[in-house]
Amino acid sequence: MKASPRQQRLLLDLQDLDTGLARLRRKRQGLPERQRIADLAGEAESAKQRFMEAQRELDLQSAEIERIETDVKLVSERRARDEQLIAVSTSPKEAQALQSELDTLARRTGELEEKELEVMELQEAAQKVFAEAEAALNAVEDRRSELRAALQAGEARIDTELKSGAEERAGLAAEIQRDVLAEYEDLRARTGIGAARLRGNVSEASNMALTPAELSTIRAAAPDELVYCPGTGAILVRVDEE
Template identity: 65%
Template sequence: MKASTRQQRLLLDLQDLDNTLARLRRKRSTLPERAAIEGLGDETAAARDGFMRAQRGLDTLRVELDRIESDVATVQQRRDRDNEMLAVSTSSKEAQALQSELDTLARRQSELEDRELELMEAVEAAQASFAEAEAVLAGVDGRRAELQASLESAEQAIDSELAVNSKERGGVAAELQRDLLDLYESIRARAGIGAARLRGNVSEGSNMALAPAELSDIRATAPDEIVYCPGSGAILVRDFED
């Protein structure tokens, strides 16, 4: 294939832009904030588990405390009723039965109030544990939010660079003859690099010095004839004299 020296130089511009685009894409995919967010996964899961566990424990105790408080109120109501009935009773047998029930209710209320006190203390401790778990989760979520904001900012900056370089690449590609561009793209897809400079006797495609015979053959080839790097297979662009 033949191509003017200007067309061949444009291949180097295109390759430089492709290198820049590849570097920017790698940079975008390996931003430290992304790794830091992924690293928070286990910590976040542990914090959420701790929060949910503390919440369930607190809710269970509160339900139990509400039940006990309701039982205390019910027993007190029955004691109040029995006391009222005892006050107006004229039957010794009825009075004895009421007093027996009042004694039983008093013992029951004492037991319930003891349990109520235990539960109030347990609820207070559970509330402290819940607050601590909530703070831990909020801290992790806060760090994640900060990292996410930083990641999005970094991505936007890189995306702007990608857009500028992609636009420039489109302009360079539009100047290339169709068959040369297709050849470049085909080689780049296969070898990872489509075009490389020949600096002295070193090919930038392989970063190796060419053998004297290879270099002699390449130097003897007409300037408008496409030549290839023996090591990488990339189009080799010579140092043409203007």
């Protein structure tokens, strides 16, 4: 395939741009905030689990207090009713039965109030655990939010560079003849390097010295003839000869 020395030099410029763009894409993917966010995933999940467990325990104790308070209210209403009945009762037997029930209700009230105090202590402890778990979860989420914001800012900066580089690449590629560009693109897709310099007897595609026979064959080729790196297959541009 034929390509003028200028066209071949343009391939080197294109390769430099492609190398720079690939470096930017690797940099974008390797932004430290991305890994830190991933590292926080386990910690965030643990914090979420602790929060949910603490919330369930707090809800359980709160529900128990509500149940006790409902029972206290029912007992209180029953006591008030019995007291009203005993006040107007004219039957000693009925009055005695009502008084016996009042004594039972009084004991039940005492038991419920004692139980309520115990559960309130458990609720207070559960509330403390819940507050700590909530604070821990919020702290993790705050760190993740900060890291996500930093990641987005870093990606935006690199995306600006990538866009600028892509525009420059498009302009440069338009100057290269189509068959040569297609050859370059095919080689780059297969090996990662489409074109490289030949400096002295060293191919920058493989960073290895060519054998005397290989170098002789390349030197014998016409300046507008494309030659290739024996090790990688990339187009070799003879800068020294220029």
